[in-house]
Amino acid sequence: MAVVNEADAPAREMRQVEAEFALEVDDLRMRYGSTDVLTGVNFVARPGEVVALLGPNGAGKTTTIEILEGFRMRSAGEVRVLGVDPAHGDENWRARLGVVLQSWRDHGRWRVRELLEHLGLYYAPFSTADIRRPWDPDELVEVVGLTEHAHKKINKLSGGQRRRLDVAIGIVGRPELLFLDEPTAGFDPEARREFHDLVHRLADQDTTILLTTHDLDEAEKLADRILILAGGTIIADGSADELARRMSTEAEVRWTIEGQRFVHSTLDATGFVRELFIKHDTAVADLEVRRAGLEDVYMTLVREFEAGRADAAVREFEVVTR
């Protein structure tokens, strides 16, 4: 037995290293002047997880992600990004991160492949036995679908192509953790779908991804887990399914009897419908049971938030998700 235990010990240690969080945020606070933007944000992300930080505009998503990227100093709280405090991250730490920036017109005179090859050079000294850095420029150009434009000048690219280049630059060092801030803002539906495919492919390679979005649909499509940020704090944390299930509150039952329409709101839709059949049996027609979805609740939250009733919105949301 003792022998077996000893043999197990290193294996357990290995698992512990694996289970280490890619992101740990504990009571993160941010204050600009007298305005509190973040009032205590808590969440973690496991390696390989795709996490979406969802929230209305102005909720503090960008502030949060910039603190994690090490681009902004926090007011208070504990933050660990790949085990390191981003306020004191060194170049070795920086090399393990990818940041997808929204470019505008930088490097306009460079050619696509030329720039990717050049930026990749900085990562070469940080190559490890497990992760060969950087990404080969030809492969990378292909992965983001820019092969045809590899030798084009960057200022000749379309908006969508530029954004794909932004992603390529973000991942050129084969990051273990990738940050995407509102990655599909301004995309047409086609570009958005292509982008989602790209994120899925990266997620398949065990890259931990944190993305911000104000679009629930996008969060549902991309993320393993959704964090809803509002009122300066995380008010809901779970997979899209979990969040939807947690909202099993009132449902609306609609039916007709002899052509007459009826509507009834109830917490126990199943029980109510059973009663209905017992009472009216075959007379019941056009039965419909509709539960308020995540989207309905989220839209209400956003509307309230934008109307300046942030506190009320958050409280309301907390009530339904509890």
Next chain:
Amino acid sequence: MSELASESRDTGRPRAARPSLRGGVGSPKLVAARNGVIRGRIELRQSFTNVQDLWNYFFPTLIFLVVLFFMKGAAVPGTNFNLGARTLPSVLGMTVAFSGLVTLMMGLALEREDGTLLRAKAIPNGMFGYLVGKLVLVSGMALASMAIILIPSSFMLDGLALTSVTAWLTLLWVMVLGLAATIPLGAIFGSMFSNPRNAGVIMMPVMGLVAISGIFYPISGFPVWLQEIAQVFPIYWLGLGMRSALLPNELAAVEIGESWRHLEMIGVLGAWAVVGLVVAPMVLRRMARRESGSSVAARREKAMQRTM
């Protein structure tokens, strides 16, 4: 796509291992410095195929040729030496100052606005590489600008010591010292303006300095207080240094103190370089610290409004 699939198989965790320095790659800082040189070379090449940059290269030459035309037949006061031939080295000195100060200032201000700097910040040792690249670019552009003025003029002007090795050596060290004095200033001013269009306000006093620095006309006849102001700044000394390289020694007689004053020149330019090299990294670090996605986005918003 198939590459991706195979990649995901052999990329096992734990992945947070320390980087093993691969053979021949060198330390990260060294690699970044080398990348900076590569970057500078690429951007220098790009500057020769860009209309705006080509204009910047040839515009001073154009001005100089016009000035030369009006100076035809004029002599340096107190001598019978051609005034145009005296102006050429002075203009070379001015070119060095402009390259160091203006090129870097405008470059930094523009690339801060468009997010180039933020990109550099997101990359390991990227800022360091970026700055090395800028040094290479600015030095290369200074050399190119000087060649563009010097080559055509050398066919039109007599009396310049263009065949002397010492002349070229002097020209070279004055240029290096001049860049060392002005590049940090360019970095400081470039970090101060978040809007590149405001950086233009620096140009007015610089043009004023050119006027009193003896570039186009000797200042020994100017009021002493004006001479003293001019001698505080690098432009006067760069002009003097270039004249000392390319003009016959007798012409030192018409300069202030009747000498090329190399020691004083090294003192003043060196002082600017030392102060600049102390202050510039602090200012640059402060500027870099403030860069983030949202600060670039805010500037983009502003710039968009302007173009509307």
